[in-house]
Amino acid sequence: MITWSLAPVWLIDFTGSLGMIIVSTMCLMTTRAMARSFPENALVNYLLWFTAAIFAFSISRSAGHILQHILYFTGHSAVWKKLSPFSGSINTITFVVIGSVTLYFRRMETIMKRMARDRDKISNFSRELLELNKDIETIVSDRTRLEIALRIAHEVRNPAMIIGGLVRRMNKNLADDSPESARFKQIQEQVENLETLVGKLDLPAKKGSGSFSSLDLNVLAEEAVDAVQAEADRKGVIVFLDRAAAPLIFQGSRHLVKIALMHILRNSIEACDGGDTIQVITEAGDKSVQVRIEDNGPGIPQEMVTHIFEPFFSTEEGTTGIGLPYVKQIVEDHKGTIALAGGREGGTVVVINFPPLLGELSRTQTGDRAGG
Ligand SMILES: Nc1ncnc2c1ncn2[C@@H]1O[C@H](COP(=O)(O)OP(=O)(O)OP(=O)(O)O)[C@@H](O)[C@H]1O
Ligand SMILES: [Mg+2]
Structure with a gap:
């Protein structure tokens, strides 16, 4: 039975329900466009889900109300009485799904934030590791250069000094113009060259790695x-x-x-x-x-x-x-x-x-x- 005195209320509910569907559709289209531009943005994805959920809710709720009015106006109110528990349940289920997925998204967002923080930490660690690796490589190469230089200096300097000393002493006993003395002088010169060379080898780090x-x-x-x-x-x-x-x-x-x-x-x-x-x-x-x-x-x-x-x-x-x-x-x-x-x-x-x-x-x- 139709109660005409309630007609304005029905009219508002009917148009309001239609409006709900239109507005929620527009929201959904807007967030879909946003999601296409920023597919990996968590907040945009959440908005897309939320507007989709509101859209689903508006369909389930508004479609029920519109159907109810149509059935009343066409004299099939008995049909609505049978259908109304189903419409109520659909609304409840839709609402519960919206609530739980929203909570789930909130949790997802927290997890994603934590993952982003961890990713930053890991990239910092790997940067530090790279730096350390570079330092270690330089230490190893510096040390190898130094070790070779020091070892040569150590092994060669002492014999060179002894030979030099002996040659000088032997040369003292020879007459200056003797052919032996000329040869000894040549030996002495070469030994001195060797000593100078070894002296230079001793100081490889002085050439410096890195500026001050x-x-x-x-x-x-x-x-x-x-x-x-x-x-x-x-x-x-x-x-x-x-x-x-x-x-x-x-x-x-x-x-x-x-x-x-x-x-x-x-x-x-x-x-x-x-x-x-x-x-x-x-x-x-x-x-x-x-x-x-x-x-x-x-x-x-x-x-x-x-x-x-x-x-x-x-x-x-x-x-x-x-x-x-x-x-x-x-x-x-x-x-x-x-x-x-x-x-x-x-x-x-x-x-x-x-x-x-x-x-x-x-x-x-x-x-x-x-x-x-
Ligand atoms: N803090 C310390 N306490 C006790 N002994 C030390 C200490 N620092 C150095 N030494 C002694 O001095 C020696 C020489 O040190 P040095 O760093 O020159 O060579 P190393 O550590 O033996 O070898 P390398 O550094 O070339 O790997 C060491 O073998 C150790 O006996
Ligand atoms: Mg040491």
Whole structure:
């Protein structure tokens, strides 16, 4: 039966339902266009889903209402009574599906954000690994060059000096104009050439790998500690960094100074046992910027300290013994100094000073410690 007094309400519901379908269709078309332009954008995909869900809901809800009015107007209200529970259930199911998929999308968005963060982290790691790899390649090639040069120098210099000395002495006993003396002089000349050549071979790093720039010793100490951290962790050795609060600026090759610090740290790690500690302290010295590497390992016997910077001096099996000579050469190329001593409670202390960049010292001396 039709109640005409309710006609305006029906009319509004009927047109409103049609309007709902039209508006939701327009929304769906807009987000579809957006999704075509940005197919991988999570937010746009979510909007597409949401408008599709609203569209489905508007169809299920509005189609039900429109059908209801048509059936009432055509005198088939009994049919609607039978259909209405189904229409209600379809609405409920549509609503539940919209709600759950929305929640699911929210979760997806969180997961995708986490994945993006992890991807950034991984690409940072791989960039660092590449850098480290480059550093390692340069260390290996520098060391190989140095080792070959030092070995030739070491093996050839001594015999050359002995031959030179003998020839000079033998020549003294000969008359200046004798043919033997002329030959001895030629030998002596060639030996001197050999000595000069060997002298040049001794200093390959002086040619320099990498240019000098303003560096902060704090930053280099931190980078060197980071680079050996995994090695220390494997051995159970604890490495502390106690860095000065103010920057410790000096001129140098970032690459070479870092290698030097890593060599010293590696020596300490090799000497220490699990549970031992290595402390890296940076500070402004009197007229220098300073880094101290202190360990509480077994220490270096006094009789060894005097030979420690000599090439091929080593107590370790399977090592070359050119680490510290190389470090010394790097430090001296930076017009710095290196000293090695016993620690207060045993162990070893290596102290390196670099001349600060002019005008920087007063600033570096004002800061407190930053802590490690
Ligand atoms: N912190 C330390 N504690 C105890 N001994 C040390 C320490 N640092 C160096 N040494 C001693 O000094 C020696 C020489 O060190 P150096 O770095 O020159 O050569 P290496 O470590 O033996 O070999 P390489 O560095 O060429 O692989 C070492 O064999 C070790 O006996
Ligand atoms: Mg070493």
